[in-house]
Amino acid sequence: MVGPSTSVLSPAGNNQKSVLVSGASFAGLATAYWMTKLGYRVTVVELASDLRRGGTPVDIEGETIEILSRMGMMDAVSAKALPPRDVEFKDEKDATLGGLKATARSDDISAEQYEIHRDDLLDILFGAVEGSVEMRFERSLTKLEDRPAGVAATFNDGSKEEYALVFGCDGNRSTTRKLVFDDANSSSYFMGGYFYLRVVEETGMVPANTSQIFSVPGLTAMLNGYDDRTDIALAFRADHPIEYGYRDKAQQRRLIHDHFDVLGWKVPAMLNHIDKDGDFYFDAASQIRMKSWSKGRIALVGDAGYCVSPVAGLGGSMALIGAARLADALRRHPTDYAVAFNEYECKLRPFVEGVQKRAATNRLLKKGLAVGVAP
Numbered sequence: 001m002v003g004p005s006t007s008v009l010s011p012a013g014n015n016q017k018s019v020l021v022s023g024a025s026f027a028g029l030a031t032a033y034w035m036t037k038l039g040y041r042v043t044v045v046e047l048a049s050d051l052r053r054g055g056t057p058v059d060i061e062g063e064t065i066e067i068l069s070r071m072g073m074m075d076a077v078s079a080k081a082l083p084p085r086d087v088e089f090k091d092e093k094d095a096t097l098g099g100l101k102a103t104a105r106s107d108d109i110s111a112e113q114y115e116i117h118r119d120d121l122l123d124i125l126f127g128a129v130e131g132s133v134e135m136r137f138e139r140s141l142t143k144l145e146d147r148p149a150g151v152a153a154t155f156n157d158g159s160k161e162e163y164a165l166v167f168g169c170d171g172n173r174s175t176t177r178k179l180v181f182d183d184a185n186s187s188s189y190f191m192g193g194y195f196y197l198r199v200v201e202e203t204g205m206v207p208a209n210t211s212q213i214f215s216v217p218g219l220t221a222m223l224n225g226y227d228d229r230t231d232i233a234l235a236f237r238a239d240h241p242i243e244y245g246y247r248d249k250a251q252q253r254r255l256i257h258d259h260f261d262v263l264g265w266k267v268p269a270m271l272n273h274i275d276k277d278g279d280f281y282f283d284a285a286s287q288i289r290m291k292s293w294s295k296g297r298i299a300l301v302g303d304a305g306y307c308v309s310p311v312a313g314l315g316g317s318m319a320l321i322g323a324a325r326l327a328d329a330l331r332r333h334p335t336d337y338a339v340a341f342n343e344y345e346c347k348l349r350p351f352v353e354g355v356q357k358r359a360a361t362n363r364l365l366k367k368g369l370a371v372g373v374a375p
């Protein structure tokens with residue numbers, strides 16, 4: 001829980017307008033954007049050597065549209081919006097069992113909705129902060145000490161610095177969360193499956209602007225086709241969490257082979273890409289549920305604090321909404337981070353918990369058909 005009220009802009013120290021953001025994906029870049037608007041000097045550390053690319057497209061609708069408009073990014077987003085896709089359900093011989101035809105966008109403003117490649121949204125967010133925040137790649141936190149005048153941060157290169165506030169935006173395996181919060185505060189809720197996502201430049205595996213899905217109980221393979229690339233998504237069901245090295249890519253590839261080598265349809269062609277070099281995303285379908293999203297001068301945003309899981313299909317939106325709500329609260333309480341953090345959490349928590357509950361009771365997930373790869 002948040003502690004007693006404390007002034008961010010208390011006198012001593014020259015760190016009082018510096019904030020640290022851990023993680024440079026949607027939550028991190030959006031938080032960095034808003035903190036610069038609030039007048040903070042922002043440093044972003046990212047473990048990877050560059051922005052982590054790949055992944056299936058992100059839906060932009062409702063409050064996310066309003067937030068991206070406030071950020072001045074909606075024109076760029078709508079310019080990159082993807083055309084609607086047909087969805088086809090396939091059997092092992094590639095016969096179409098059923099499907100959904102792409103529908104043209106509605107003129108109804110309340111139904112306004114866009115889909116955009118994850119990489120395009122990352123580029124738009126990065127473009128908005130590049131030059132105004134200090135980006136440090138291949139850098140990660142190893143220690144955080146919350147002191148009365150600021151947070152002392154130690155990094156993986158041994159360097160140390162002090163910040164007024166620290167924001168953990170480092171995803172559902174958040175290092176910030178592990179360094180700051182004890183196990184009693186946070187839990188990872190395993191949703192019974194794992195998923196693999198990779199975007200390849202090759203086209204032709206599937207027609208452009210089409211999603212094809214092949215499913216047998218417990219295993220789902222999906223291809224999203226575009227003019228210039230293809231998303232490869234594979235998901236398998238597991239009754240219990242599997243022990244594997246989170247950073248061990250070879251082991252993750254083996255896990256995918258162990259489950260999918262038996263499958264027909266276009267899966268062998270999909271598996272050919274798995275052994276090639278290049279980044280991919282592999283993780284459990286899981287949610288992060290915490291009793292509190294902040295402690296002292298440190299707050300979590302996005303998957304780090306309240307991952308809703310890919311099953312919810314709202315992870316990107318949740319990160320953007322979280323960053324904006326946090327900034328709104330800090331704008332309303334510029335001299336009292338504790339009150340701001342409390343407000344951020346109290347106002348956003350009911351929405352997050354509603355989304356988490358709906359995802360956890362997802363009918364497809366319960367049947368073990370699809371994990372996190374809904375088109």
Ligand SMILES: Cc1cc2nc3c(=O)[nH]c(=O)nc-3n(C[C@H](O)[C@H](O)[C@H](O)COP(=O)(O)OP(=O)(O)OC[C@H]3O[C@@H](n4cnc5c(N)ncnc54)[C@H](O)[C@@H]3O)c2cc1C
Binds near residue numbers: 027170171302313317
């Ligand atoms: C490469 C990739 C592909 C994805 N593809 C999909 C997808 O297809 N479908 C889907 O539903 N979700 C996907 N996700 C997750 C999705 O991006 C998030 O659920 C959502 O956008 C919330 O964003 P986030 O910024 O909170 O977390 P994330 O997007 O997970 O970003 C966390 C960031 O923190 C960085 N990081 C991790 N540890 C550290 C550390 N110790 N120090 C510094 N930085 C660190 C990561 O490299 C990453 O850049 C993907 C994530 C990644 C990274």
